[in-house]
Amino acid sequence: MDEKELLKFRTALTRFVPLNDEDWGLLSPFVTYRNLAKGEHWITEGKKEQYLGFILEGNMRHYYIRNGEEKTTYFYFENHLTGSYFSALNGAASLVTIEALTDCRLLSFPYDVLVSLYDESHAWERFGRILAEYLAMGLEERMSELLMLSPEERYVKLIEGNKKKIIERIPQHYIANYLGITPVSLSRIRKRLTSK
Amino acid sequence: MDEKELLKFRTALTRFVPLNDEDWGLLSPFVTYRNLAKGEHWITEGKKEQYLGFILEGNMRHYYIRNGEEKTTYFYFENHLTGSYFSALNGAASLVTIEALTDCRLLSFPYDVLVSLYDESHAWERFGRILAEYLAMGLEERMSELLMLSPEERYVKLIEGNKKKIIERIPQHYIANYLGITPVSLSRIRKRLTSK
DNA sequence: CGTTCAGTTGACTAAGGTCAATTCCCGTGG
DNA sequence: CCACGGGAATTGACCTTAGTCAACTGAACG
Numbered sequence: 001m002d003e004k005e006l007l008k009f010r011t012a013l014t015r016f017v018p019l020n021d022e023d024w025g026l027l028s029p030f031v032t033y034r035n036l037a038k039g040e041h042w043i044t045e046g047k048k049e050q051y052l053g054f055i056l057e058g059n060m061r062h063y064y065i066r067n068g069e070e071k072t073t074y075f076y077f078e079n080h081l082t083g084s085y086f087s088a089l090n091g092a093a094s095l096v097t098i099e100a101l102t103d104c105r106l107l108s109f110p111y112d113v114l115v116s117l118y119d120e121s122h123a124w125e126r127f128g129r130i131l132a133e134y135l136a137m138g139l140e141e142r143m144s145e146l147l148m149l150s151p152e153e154r155y156v157k158l159i160e161g162n163k164k165k166i167i168e169r170i171p172q173h174y175i176a177n178y179l180g181i182t183p184v185s186l187s188r189i190r191k192r193l194t195s196k
Numbered sequence: 197m198d199e200k201e202l203l204k205f206r207t208a209l210t211r212f213v214p215l216n217d218e219d220w221g222l223l224s225p226f227v228t229y230r231n232l233a234k235g236e237h238w239i240t241e242g243k244k245e246q247y248l249g250f251i252l253e254g255n256m257r258h259y260y261i262r263n264g265e266e267k268t269t270y271f272y273f274e275n276h277l278t279g280s281y282f283s284a285l286n287g288a289a290s291l292v293t294i295e296a297l298t299d300c301r302l303l304s305f306p307y308d309v310l311v312s313l314y315d316e317s318h319a320w321e322r323f324g325r326i327l328a329e330y331l332a333m334g335l336e337e338r339m340s341e342l343l344m345l346s347p348e349e350r351y352v353k354l355i356e357g358n359k360k361k362i363i364e365r366i367p368q369h370y371i372a373n374y375l376g377i378t379p380v381s382l383s384r385i386r387k388r389l390t391s392k
Numbered sequence: 393c394g395t396t397c398a399g400t401t402g403a404c405t406a407a408g409g410t411c412a413a414t415t416c417c418c419g420t421g422g
Numbered sequence: 423c424c425a426c427g428g429g430a431a432t433t434g435a436c437c438t439t440a441g442t443c444a445a446c447t448g449a450a451c452g
Contacts, residue, residue, distance in 0.1 A: 064340055064343075064344060066344045071340070071343050071344045073339065073340065073343060086329070086332065086333050086336055089329060089333075118322070118325070122318045122321060125318060125321045125322055125325060126314070126321055126325075128325045129314070129321060129322075129324045129325035129328055132325055132328035132329045132332055133282070133285060133328045135332050136282065136328055136331050136332035136335055137282050137285075139332055139335035139336050139339055140282055140335050142339050143269065143335055143338050143339040143342060144260055144267070144269065146339060146342040146343060146376075147260075147267050147269060147342060147376050148260060148262045148267045180342075180343050
């Protein structure tokens with residue numbers, strides 16, 4: 001296990017909440033490497049998924065399947081946590097699939113371990129609270145955008161906003177899916193916008 | 197303070213996490229009554245809001261204002277918590293307004309108190325985690341519905357689903373707003389559906 | 393070179409938005 | 423008890439935008 005990469009992970013967690021050596025020592029023995037080739041699933045819909053991951057390298061796509069159609073809700077990039085968090089919470093089969101869009105390297109750890117840390121340590125419980133709050137704020141923002149903005153406005157916001165990575169690194173047809181429209185419509189929206 | 201109503205509140209919190217007398221005693225002294233007349237705001241956009249509420253009686257509407265248009269994201273009914281939770285979290289001015297749709301009676305307590313309980317007690321920290329997880333799961337469901345379903349499908353789901361209260365007790369033009377469409381369109385959707 | 397897949401473009405359809413008129417419901421005051 | 427006023431809901435006519443299907447272009451890769 002590369003110490004630098006482990007430290008990167010620890011630092012990322014510390015963005016949520018301070019972790020002293022003792023807290024960290026409760027989790028670190030359970031952390032292992034995972035590699036995914038482009039196209040492989042990290043999480044598969046219908047399976048009970050037991051791991052959370054931290055992306056060292058690569059990016060991933062989080063989507064639902066409805067009537068055979070994929071609906072993308074999120075993209076993950078390096079230095080962030082990834083997993084079917086809320087499915088894991090209640091132990092149910094995952095409703096979502098998370099797929100590697102590029103070759104990926106992850107650090108992974110079992111969800112159970114995190115849950116048991118919630119019991120053992122107030123600091124980890126706080127971590128869990130702040131993580132859930134962070135995820136909820138992201139979901140609230142996404143939800144309110146879907147309710148308040150037209151597809152075109154959502155695309156403009158993606159270009160101008162703090163999500164440049166998505167524009168720069170994700171193929172256009174996935175972006176269209178993320179915006180809730182077809183690739184054809186996104187192409188037309190782009191045309192409309194450049195003609196202004 | 198009516199003991200029965202206080203107990204109702206305590207019981208509702210216990211749905212999230214068990215609270216012993218000591219835990220409960222940390223919060224209960226800070227709980228006070230609040231009454232709102234139909235049309236009054238419980239939370240107003242742009243203000244720093246410092247209270248969470250528990251609805252004893254009545255129902256409320258949670259909405260954003262965008263370009264002068266209201267966009268309803270949620271309805272609250274008796275026996276549930278209400279407040280601008282995520283605005284309160286980071287101490288910023290509220291982005292949302294919560295308005296009484298009927299005369300309402302609430303129990304209310306300061307958000308600061310809850311935050312200080314997170315420091316004082318592991319049990320309350322856990323309460324905070326589970327509350328945030330609960331809210332996040334609700335947001336995820338709402339978000340995925342907006343992404344995956346057409347307005348008509350969303351309306352059908354509202355009728356058939358576990359949200360009957362909304363259909364029964366909320367005026368139709370607010371429901372339309374909640375679905376992300378105009379009252380005119382909802383009326384047509386209803387017509388389409390009954391003619392089947 | 394072909395094959396494949398992403399992206400663009402055109403023609404047509406479907407669904408929701410907008411504006412305006414009308415009807416329905418309900419509460420209030422004469 | 424009835425008449426009136428006002429807001430909610432419905433309906434019609436027309437517009438705008440995204441979806442669908444299909445053809446075409448272009449770049450990547452063997």
